[in-house]
Amino acid sequence: MDQPYPEVTEDGYYTISFYSFFEIPEEKVSQLRDKIQKEWSENLGVVGRIYVCGQGINTQLSIPKENTQRLREWLETDLMFRGRIPRFNWAIEHRKAFKAFHVRVRPLVATGGPLDMETLVHEPQYLEPEEWDNELRSSQAQTESDSSSTPPLLIDMRNNYEARIGKFEGAVCPDVDTFRDEMNVVRDMCKDRSKSDPIYMYCTGGIRCSVAGAILKSEGYENVKTLRGGVIAYGKHVRERPDGEKSSLFKGKNFTFDKRLGEEVTAEVIAKCDQCGESCDMFTNCANTCCNLLFIQCPSCAAKHHNTCGSKLCIERAQLTHEELIKSRMPPLWDYHMRIHPEKVFGRDWIARVEKLVSSKS
Ligand SMILES: [Zn+2]
Numbered sequence: 001m002d003q004p005y006p007e008v009t010e011d012g013y014y015t016i017s018f019y020s021f022f023e024i025p026e027e028k029v030s031q032l033r034d035k036i037q038k039e040w041s042e043n044l045g046v047v048g049r050i051y052v053c054g055q056g057i058n059t060q061l062s063i064p065k066e067n068t069q070r071l072r073e074w075l076e077t078d079l080m081f082r083g084r085i086p087r088f089n090w091a092i093e094h095r096k097a098f099k100a101f102h103v104r105v106r107p108l109v110a111t112g113g114p115l116d117m118e119t120l121v122h123e124p125q126y127l128e129p130e131e132w133d134n135e136l137r138s139s140q141a142q143t144e145s146d147s148s149s150t151p152p153l154l155i156d157m158r159n160n161y162e163a164r165i166g167k168f169e170g171a172v173c174p175d176v177d178t179f180r181d182e183m184n185v186v187r188d189m190c191k192d193r194s195k196s197d198p199i200y201m202y203c204t205g206g207i208r209c210s211v212a213g214a215i216l217k218s219e220g221y222e223n224v225k226t227l228r229g230g231v232i233a234y235g236k237h238v239r240e241r242p243d244g245e246k247s248s249l250f251k252g253k254n255f256t257f258d259k260r261l262g263e264e265v266t267a268e269v270i271a272k273c274d275q276c277g278e279s280c281d282m283f284t285n286c287a288n289t290c291c292n293l294l295f296i297q298c299p300s301c302a303a304k305h306h307n308t309c310g311s312k313l314c315i316e317r318a319q320l321t322h323e324e325l326i327k328s329r330m331p332p333l334w335d336y337h338m339r340i341h342p343e344k345v346f347g348r349d350w351i352a353r354v355e356k357l358v359s360s361k362s
């Protein structure tokens with residue numbers, strides 16, 4: 001399918017994602033990984049993160065603008081991919097968003113359990129951003145005019161921390177860290193509803209909802225609707241609308257898994273700095289790489305704490321030279337669950353402390 005290419009890039013790179021579910025024979029998977037690793041980096045200058053496995057491919061990449069058509073041609077002439085990637089999911093903002101290029105054999109979505117093609121064929125209904133917008137608006141209007149009606153479920157399927165900086169109005173964001181736990185929460189939310197009630201779900205680029213939606217459908221929920229292309233596609237749609245972000249149902253930033261850690265959908269800042277409580281929506285990783293804590297940090301706290309979480313250890317290590325760091329190598333401080341929960345790391349009463357600080361100022 002032909003689609004117009006974006007006009008603006010900050011540095012000559014486009015940022016693109018796409019995925020496709022299809023069966024790849026197990027013995028061909030590592031061959032495919034090596035082929036993509038070689039051909040996309042050497043011939044096309046791609047950087048980014050690609051996952052391949054027996055169920056297909058999931059990609060997030062940046063590519064020099066002038067090579068984009070050649071990637072399209074590669075996909076259309078390769079026997080395995082021909083016809084499988086009808087279009088790219090363009091980012092909202094374009095620049096080189098990755099430093100390196102990694103192709104890995106890995107499940108496309110970390111479901112925490114086996115997932116087979118028989119489940120994946122139960123595809124949910126995919127709504128284009130405009131249809132998604134229209135449906136959410138009309139169901140909102142219906143709930144407002146008829147107080148006895150229950151609003152449809154709108155579920156944010158992303159990781160909980162992502163919703164801190166941006167989300168759809170009225171969405172529920174399950175407070176869990178893994179896909180498996182999230183599915184259990186979702187099942188719990190759905191269980192008292194009719195199997196034909198609409199369930200709306202969205203994620204960053206659409207792939208997580210393709211899987212979650214297929215699982216729900218395979219369990220008998222008939223009316224599962226997901227946002228095609230996820231928040232990325234919705235953000236792009238918002239930019240292209242004549243009324244722009246004013247009428248966006250999504251408020252704030254879309255978290256991205258590249259070095260930008262987010263791109264703007266609307267200018268509203270819905271989060272606070274984890275260290276001082278000022279209004280801020282910039283995620284950062286602690287500059288001490290063995291800490292690597294993911295948290296929200298305002299520019300003045302970044303300056304004050306040398307781009308770290310503020311612990312003595314991290315401030316000291318952030319100022320070591322590369323050689324000194326290699327000599328005093330340390331294992332990671334946190335596991336995944338701690339790393340994405342700054343409130344646990346900063347101390348139990350940390351949120352209360354920040355709130356107190358903020359209220360004493362206002
Ligand atoms: Zn701050």
Ligand SMILES: [Zn+2]
Nearest residue numbers: 286291309314
């Ligand atoms: Zn730290």
